Amino acid sequence: MASGKLMLLCAVVLGCSVISMGAPYPEAGGEPCQPDKLTVYKVVLQTFWTRDQFPKHYPDWRPPAQWSKLVGRSHNKSFVLFRLGTRASNGVKTFAETGRTDVLEEQTQGEGGVYDEFNAPPIGIGAGRTEAEFFVDGNHSRVSLMSRIVPSPDWFIGIDSFDLCVNGNWLDSITIEVDPVDAGTDNGFTFTAPNWPTEPQGLIYRVTSHYPAHPASSFYYPYMKRLPPIATFQFIKVKEYELSEVFHHTEDERQYEVLRMEHMTRNTIDVLNNNDIEAEIEEERSEEERRIQHLSTTTHAPTISTTVTSTLEDSTSTNHMPLARVQVPSAGIIPKGDKDAILNSIVETYRSSPTSSKDHHRKKYKGKPRSKLHKIRPPRDCRVSDWSPWGPCSKSCGIGEMTRRREVLKHARRGGKVCPPLLETKWCGSARACSRGYFNW
Structure with a gap:
């Protein structure tokens, strides 16, 4: 031995x-x-x-x-x-x-x-x-x-x-x-x-x-x-x-919005796309509208009328007659997709509402469960599918690669765990079908 x-x-x-x-x-x-x-x-x-x-x-x-x-x-x-x-x-x-x-x-x-x-x-x-x-x-x-x-x-x-x-x-x-x-x-x-x-x-x-x-x-x-x-x-x-991995990327001449990294969480960077942003804004907007409606019905805040006047001009007359008067809540209508307006509206609502008083807040909601007063949505982790089968080798002769993929089922939200890698690669290939001079370096 x-x-x-x-x-x-x-x-x-x-x-x-x-x-x-x-x-x-x-x-x-x-x-x-x-x-x-x-x-x-x-x-x-x-x-x-x-x-x-x-x-x-x-x-x-x-x-x-x-x-x-x-x-x-x-x-x-x-x-x-x-x-x-x-x-x-x-x-x-x-x-x-x-x-x-x-x-x-x-x-x-x-x-x-x-x-x-x-x-x-x-x-x-x-x-x-x-x-x-x-x-x-x-x-x-x-x-x-x-x-x-x-x-x-x-x-x-x-x-x-x-x-x-x-x-x-x-x-x-x-x-x-x-x-x-x-x-x-x-x-x-x-x-x-x-x-x-x-x-x-x-x-x-x-x-x-x-x-x-x-x-x-x-x-x-x-x-x-x-x-x-x-x-x-x-x-x-x-x-x-x-x-080694070799990538050939060219710079795109089209201009895009520049996002500052200090204003973005890690999850935002990983899952950033227009559909997700619109969904988040729409979700926040809906929650705010429900909150404002709840406050207006429970505090009996006075409603201020705003008159919107439109005129109809007759081709045969010089008189202008009012068409309609419409009443809208004092909070106003928040433009859809305007995230800054949504945040400002939340701040103004809590400043102007009588419920901003701590004593009034304690008396009005005394004895009620706190979970009903403050509904906090928990983080959502990224969910991915199972791995697909390994694909065919990229080459029939010499050194190639085999890959397999998995898909994102749900993106991470509100600080949840980010998505893991979606692509795996491994070596493959065989010299059995190669010509005699293939390995002459």
């Missing part, structure tokens, strides 16, 4: 280590990498399946030694592509036995902890090379891969949940040696054995030079301490992106 940690330290500092899968690779641990940094990695699969290295039952035809396409996922801790000592999923079983990936692709990008799904082309010979690029971030720093050995009963090579982030830093470069893995779904011992399903299904296990300990096994070399590496996976950091 100490040697494994030493190798990992070399990988962090020098970016040049080789980890053998003869023993489980060490857990990265430590603090996570920054979630707002998106990193591009390249994985290079090199295979060394030759007659010199593995002479026993080496397949020369129908079909000759080769490798299926490489299937990969970057993901978080919750996702598992395959795991030693457990039963293979239906997707892994199908892929290990036939090379088909349709079942594996049912759980794709953005589902179940998967961040990016990617593939690399198959290798048509036993010893060859293939590569692919993929994305990781601080919340999805692990990578899992599989490539099927062709021909074989249910054998493949792969890596399970390798963490590319160590102590808050992304590995620059690391190479991992791997051994064959048996999916535990077929009982065949040789590369070209006929289909012989394992009933009940067994567990996934690593194939060694001594296990399975059967003379017919194609990888059984009892005189060897361990099998030669049949393949290596090399991970190379290509590029890091920092999350």
Whole structure:
């Protein structure tokens, strides 16, 4: 275990280590990498399946030694592509036995902890090379891969949940040696054995030079301490992106009313629009009219008549005759939409009314509940809807964004809590469909 940690330290500092899968690779641990940094990695699969290295039952035809396409996922801790000592999923079983990936692709990008799904082309010979690029971030720093050995009963090579982030830093470069893995779904011992399903299904296990300990096994070399590496996976950091927002706003030439910030509450700034202002003024105006009407009926204040005279000019006469006399309350009619007039009217009403006397006020309303005398409206917090589902990725190739929104159901009023953010954004994208020169910076 100490040697494994030493190798990992070399990988962090020098970016040049080789980890053998003869023993489980060490857990990265430590603090996570920054979630707002998106990193591009390249994985290079090199295979060394030759007659010199593995002479026993080496397949020369129908079909000759080769490798299926490489299937990969970057993901978080919750996702598992395959795991030693457990039963293979239906997707892994199908892929290990036939090379088909349709079942594996049912759980794709953005589902179940998967961040990016990617593939690399198959290798048509036993010893060859293939590569692919993929994305990781601080919340999805692990990578899992599989490539099927062709021909074989249910054998493949792969890596399970390798963490590319160590102590808050992304590995620059690391190479991992791997051994064959048996999916535990077929009982065949040789590369070209006929289909012989394992009933009940067994567990996934690593194939060694001594296990399975059967003379017919194609990888059984009892005189060897361990099998030669049949393949290596090399991970190379290509590029890091920092999350940034770019806005292109132009100044509007139209002139608007200038609002002084010291006269505005935080809520006013957040929810300022013409409809809300008109609604507030209309609400205050209605309450004031009801208050004035109540005062005029309870205090029996004298009504002063104001005569409004209109004349009708007859084309055949020079006489002017009064048309009508209209009486209006002394308080007058407050113009609709005039907020200053409303406030002034409230002040003048309390100054001129006999109820402004404290003694008169106490006597008149003695014994009545205070809640009926002073109706105070409580603050109203902002209410928003639930989040919408995540939208599609903005790009089919390369780095994009996914967004989701929520709507304001009711704006805050009278000092209530302001509205929370209405938009969320996260990284998305995949390099699997990109052309070869897409990442040539």
